[in-house]
Amino acid sequence: MADLLSTSITGGVIQKSGTNTVSTVVAIKPYLEVDSISFESTNSISFVSTAYDINADKIVVAYRDDTDAGKGKAIVGSVSAVSVSPAVITWGTPVTFANYETTATAGSNSAYNGPAIVYDVNAQKMVIAWSKGDRNPNGIGTYAGKGTSKVGTVSGTGTGATITFSGAEGDWDTSGLTPDGTDVNFTKQLKYEPNAQKMVITWHGYGNTNTQGSSPIIGMQGWASVGTVSGTSISWGTAVLVESDAESNATTGGATGAEYRHASLVYDTASQNIVIAWEGSTASLGTQSMIRVGTVSGTSITFGPRIKHMIDTTVLPDADASDMSYDTAAQKIVLIYTDYSTYIGDRYATARVGTVSGTGGTASIALGIPVAYNRAPVRGNNIIYNTNAQKHLVTSVRYTVTDPMVNNIQSQEGTVTSVTLTCTTTNSSTTVTTASTSSLAVGMSISGTGMGAGSDPTTVTTITSITNATTFVLSANATASGSTSLIFTSISFSEEVTIERTSTSPYSYTFLNNPSAYDSSTYRMYVSRPSPNPSVMITNFKASAITIDLSTGGIFTLDLQNTDGPGITSFTVSNVDQTTNTVQSFILKITQGSHGPVLATGVTSRQIIWSELTNIKWPSDEGPNIPTLTATDNAVDILSFTTYDKGVTWYGSVVGQNFI
Numbered sequence: 001m002a003d004l005l006s007t008s009i010t011g012g013v014i015q016k017s018g019t020n021t022v023s024t025v026v027a028i029k030p031y032l033e034v035d036s037i038s039f040e041s042t043n044s045i046s047f048v049s050t051a052y053d054i055n056a057d058k059i060v061v062a063y064r065d066d067t068d069a070g071k072g073k074a075i076v077g078s079v080s081a082v083s084v085s086p087a088v089i090t091w092g093t094p095v096t097f098a099n100y101e102t103t104a105t106a107g108s109n110s111a112y113n114g115p116a117i118v119y120d121v122n123a124q125k126m127v128i129a130w131s132k133g134d135r136n137p138n139g140i141g142t143y144a145g146k147g148t149s150k151v152g153t154v155s156g157t158g159t160g161a162t163i164t165f166s167g168a169e170g171d172w173d174t175s176g177l178t179p180d181g182t183d184v185n186f187t188k189q190l191k192y193e194p195n196a197q198k199m200v201i202t203w204h205g206y207g208n209t210n211t212q213g214s215s216p217i218i219g220m221q222g223w224a225s226v227g228t229v230s231g232t233s234i235s236w237g238t239a240v241l242v243e244s245d246a247e248s249n250a251t252t253g254g255a256t257g258a259e260y261r262h263a264s265l266v267y268d269t270a271s272q273n274i275v276i277a278w279e280g281s282t283a284s285l286g287t288q289s290m291i292r293v294g295t296v297s298g299t300s301i302t303f304g305p306r307i308k309h310m311i312d313t314t315v316l317p318d319a320d321a322s323d324m325s326y327d328t329a330a331q332k333i334v335l336i337y338t339d340y341s342t343y344i345g346d347r348y349a350t351a352r353v354g355t356v357s358g359t360g361g362t363a364s365i366a367l368g369i370p371v372a373y374n375r376a377p378v379r380g381n382n383i384i385y386n387t388n389a390q391k392h393l394v395t396s397v398r399y400t401v402t403d404p405m406v407n408n409i410q411s412q413e414g415t416v417t418s419v420t421l422t423c424t425t426t427n428s429s430t431t432v433t434t435a436s437t438s439s440l441a442v443g444m445s446i447s448g449t450g451m452g453a454g455s456d457p458t459t460v461t462t463i464t465s466i467t468n469a470t471t472f473v474l475s476a477n478a479t480a481s482g483s484t485s486l487i488f489t490s491i492s493f494s495e496e497v498t499i500e501r502t503s504t505s506p507y508s509y510t511f512l513n514n515p516s517a518y519d520s521s522t523y524r525m526y527v528s529r530p531s532p533n534p535s536v537m538i539t540n541f542k543a544s545a546i547t548i549d550l551s552t553g554g555i556f557t558l559d560l561q562n563t564d565g566p567g568i569t570s571f572t573v574s575n576v577d578q579t580t581n582t583v584q585s586f587i588l589k590i591t592q593g594s595h596g597p598v599l600a601t602g603v604t605s606r607q608i609i610w611s612e613l614t615n616i617k618w619p620s621d622e623g624p625n626i627p628t629l630t631a632t633d634n635a636v637d638i639l640s641f642t643t644y645d646k647g648v649t650w651y652g653s654v655v656g657q658n659f660i
Contacts, residue, residue, distance in 0.1 A: 023553040025546050025588070033524065033540040037089045039075050040534035043067035047114015048528040050536070052517040055124040056154040059089070059517050060163055061528045061536065062117040062128050064102050072098030072115050072130055076154055076161035077536070079522070087524060087538050092161035097150050102130045116190040122197040123229040126152040126163060129172065129190050129201055147173030147203060151232050167232035172201050172225045173239065188323060191265040195272040196296040199227035199234065202242055202276055204260035222260035222278060226299050237299025242276055242292060243306070266324035268293075270331040271356040273363050274301065277309065277322040277335055289322065289337065293356055293363035304363035308456070309352065310341050310370075321378075325385040325392050330418035332489060334392050336381050339370060343457045349374035349381060349396050353416055353489040355447050366453035366487075368445030369460045373412060373493035374398065383414075384516045384525060391415055393525065393539070394493070395516075410496040411539065417444075419488040425450050425478040430464075432474060432486075437466050444488040450480030463488070545570035550577070554586045560606040560629075561593030568608045571616060576647030585642040587655065594633045605631035616641070616650045630658040 039061060048063040062074045073094045080088040102115055115130040129149040148171045152163040190201045202224040222243035227236045243260045263278040277291040289310035294303040322337040333354035344350050353368040378396035385392050392414040423434040427450070444463045451474075452459040462475045517526040527537045546568055548556055577584050592605060607629050610616060618626060629637050636659035641650045 023549070023556050025548060025556045025558040034086045034536075034538040036533065036535040036537060037077075037087075038533050038535040039077065039089075039091045040094070043534075045073075045534045046530045048530050048534070049115055049117045050517040050526050050528040051117040051119045051126060052519050052526070053119055053124075053126060053154045054121065057519075057521075058154050058157075058161055059519075059526050059536070060117060060126055060152070060154060062097070062115040063528075063530065063534070064114050065094075070101040071096055072102035072128070074117070074126075074128065074152065074163050076156070076163050078157050078161050079519070079524070081522075087522075089536060089538075090158045090161075092156065092159060095163050095165070097128055097152065097165045098130060098132075100132065102132070116188075116201075118190050118192050118199065120151075120192055120197075120199065120229050121194060123151075125229055125232070126154060127190070127192075127199055127227070127229060127234060128152060146171055147201075149199075149201075149227065149234055149236075151229055151234050153232060165232075167234070170227065170234040170236055172227060172236040173203060173223070188264040191267055191274070193226075193267050193274055193296050194269075195267075196226075196298075198296055198299075199229065200265060200274050200294075200296065200301065201225055201227065201236075202263050202265060202278075204243075204263075222263065222276075224274075224276065224294065224301055226296055226301055228299060235299075240301050240303070242294075242303060243278065243280060243290065262321055264323045266326050266333060268326055268331075268333055268356040269328060271359070271363070273356055273359065275324060275333055275354070275356060275365060277324055277337070279322065291335065291354070291365060291367070293358070293365050295360045295363055297360075302360040302363075304358060304361055307365060307367070309335065309367055310337060310339055310350075321381045323381050323383045325383045327385060327390070327392065327416045327418075328387055329390040330416040330489070332416055332418055333365065334383060334385075334414065334416060334491065335367070336383050336394055338378055338381060339372065341457075344370050344372050346375070347377035347379075348372040349376075349378040349394070351394070351414060351491050351493075353418075353445065353491050355487055355489065366447035367460065368447075368489045368491075369443070369462055370457050371491055371493075373414065373491075374410065374496060382516060382527075384518050386518070386523070387520050392491075395527070398496070412496050413494045414491050415493075417441075417488075417490045417492070419444075421486055421488065422483060423486045424483050425481060427479060427481040428477045430474040430477055431467075431471060432478070433471050435470065437469055437472050440466060440472060440488055441490065442466060444490045446474070446486055446488055448486035449484040450478040451486065452476055452479075545572070548573045548586060548588070549575055550584065550586060551575040555589070556586060557589045557591070559591045559593055561591070568606075569612045571608065571613045573641075573643075573647055573650065576643065578646050582646070583642060583644055584647070585640060588639045588641065590629060590637045590639065592630055592632065592635045592637075605629060615648070616652050618652050627654050627657065632658065632660060635660050 044066040045063045046066055048061055050059060050061050052059050059077045060074055065071050065073050073096050075094045076092045077089040115128050117126055117128045120127055127149055132146045132148055148169045150165045150169055151167050152165050154163050156162050189203060193200050204222050221241060223239045224242050225236045225239045227234050261279055263276060266275050268275055274294045274296060280288045280290055288308060290306050291309045292303050292306050294301045325334050327334060333356060335352045335354055337350055338347050339350035350370045350372050352370050354365040356365045358364050374396060376398045378398050380397040382395040383392055393411055394414055395411045398410050419439045421434045423432050425432050440463060442463050442465060446461045447453045451461040463472050464475050465473045523540055525539045529535060637657045638655040640653050640655050643650050
């Protein structure tokens with residue numbers, strides 16, 4: 001084998017072979033900690049949604065029980081401490097929150113609007129929203145598809161953990177026409193607004209025979225309502241139009257039947273606004289994907305202008321599938337979606353970074369250039385922000401157009417860069433000067449006075465080249481002169497990591513339409529799924545797995561700078577020489593890195609948790625957790641590992657520590 005630091009023992013003489021090629025070891029992210037923890041072993045369920053209760057330190061899964069007449073149920077899970085890997089979830093007993101059909105259906109339409117659950121940080125309560133029974137255009141029936149909600153209180157632990165719904169239902173829609181049963185992705189449409197300490201929900205009506213308040217519902221108009229939790233109950237303000245039929249028709253050149261679907265919500269902390277993205281489409285004019293900013297005041301919400309973020313000439317199933325997250329470090333919105341436009345196309349997973357400004361009727365968002373981060377057809381896009389590592393985890397189902405039943409569920413990490421600089425521009429010129437261009441890069445999107453922004457990618461101004469230390473060039477002429485503050489943004493992604501493979505398309509797509517719950521104290525993300533068995537997957541944001549590939553060399557370097565969490569708990573050595581009587585060794589140089597915001601509270605340095613790595617042995621006088629990596633910023637430790645049994649056991653020794 002080439003490029004190995006290996007030896008073979010022949011007649012008591014050690015024979016050396018190979019060369020000492022240096023290879024870089026990268027800590028793998030995201031790390032799939034647990035593939036499946038079942039919470040329902042008997043009944044068939046659908047439309048799961050998950051939330052994390054910060055106060056109770058519990059996860060709650062809400063779902064529709066298909067076996068039990070479609071009733072709405074919730075179950076509470078207690079998760080093992082972060083030191084236990086892989087994680088264990090102990091489930092309580094399911095609790096019924098709706099003793100009737102909890103999704104809207106119409107004929108053969110398939111409902112994608114199962115219950116949504118979100119945690120209210122101020123009230124320390126769970127809020128579950130759902131649609132009552134069958135949607136009926138004539139408002140016939142006991143429930144007639146009306147939208148309602150309940151407040152739940154989590155208590156207990158382990159098998160005794162439960163959620164109590166003692167208050168009355170609070171209706172957020174009384175029209176009996178919510179939501180339509182096609183491609184709604186309802187669980188992404190409920191969010192908590194921390195500034196006003198309110199809940200915000202959005203949905204679309206269907207048909208034209210009923211009214212929402214005093215306004216008639218025509219076509220598939222989009223609505224939003226603001227909810228207030230008080231004690232164990234919730235009340236909702238008057239619904240406000242997000243996308244009226246008149247606006248839809250204006251967008252589509254007067255065509256009727258425009259839709260409001262695939263909506264997603266996010267809260268922008270910096271501007272204290274709610275942002276809603278959705279797909280509107282017509283059979284004649286294709287997909288018109290929109291984004292709009294709204295300001296909550298009291299029990300209502302006021303929206304700024306609609307902005308098109310993706311335009312396509314065709315209407316395709318599962319189009320757009322948008323989701324959004326908020327980057328607290330960069331103070332930006334990240335919008336992800338499946339792009340069908342001529343700019344990106346081919347159903348690629350695409351991201352745009354948005355800067356929100358204004359309030360009320362003037363609230364708006366400037367979108368950066370689209371970035372295709374997964375150049376393959378995708379569906380079921382999800383995104384969640386890791387506040388500790390300041391990264392965005394995106395998850396999509398990657399499939400082939402010719403065989404959509406073959407799916408890989410893939411995750412990637414996205415990093416937003418945002419820089420604000422004072423620049424001098426000249427009207428009708430592409431040359432810009434600033435104090436220093438050292439923090440800029442070609443391809444960055446630019447927003448601010450004199451720059452294009454907002455909708456069509458061709459109007460977004462970017463950096464095409466950097467001339468020198470103080471000058472850069474724009475992709476389009478500036479439209480104003482003078483000194484001004486400009487915002488530069490970009491987003492980059494890691495390579496795809498396949499966290500699951502399946503051959504059942506509805507299974508993959510359905511569970512990825514549900515929001516994930518994130519616990520910042522344990523770095524764990526919980527993704528619930530209805531099938532093939534009702535269960536929860538746990539993906540860990542921390543860099544807890546590394547692989548030493550001996551086919552690439554015998555000396556390896558590992559920089560811990562970009563890892564976070566308590567430490568590395570998986571240490572794999574691959575491509576070990578399987579020749580009998582061969583002794584094989586490798587050296588690992590570890591750099592601690594500088595300490596920064598990626599470290600959790602109370603964590604003073606990044607470590608390898610040797611006690612969890614049973615395949616690695618140390619001298620008895622060093623103990624099971626020794627050696628402890630040097631905690632000093634940028635310190636270097638060098639370790640050596642040797643196997644005498646083809647990689648089953650590795651014997652470690654310290655070459656030296658605290659090289660600085």
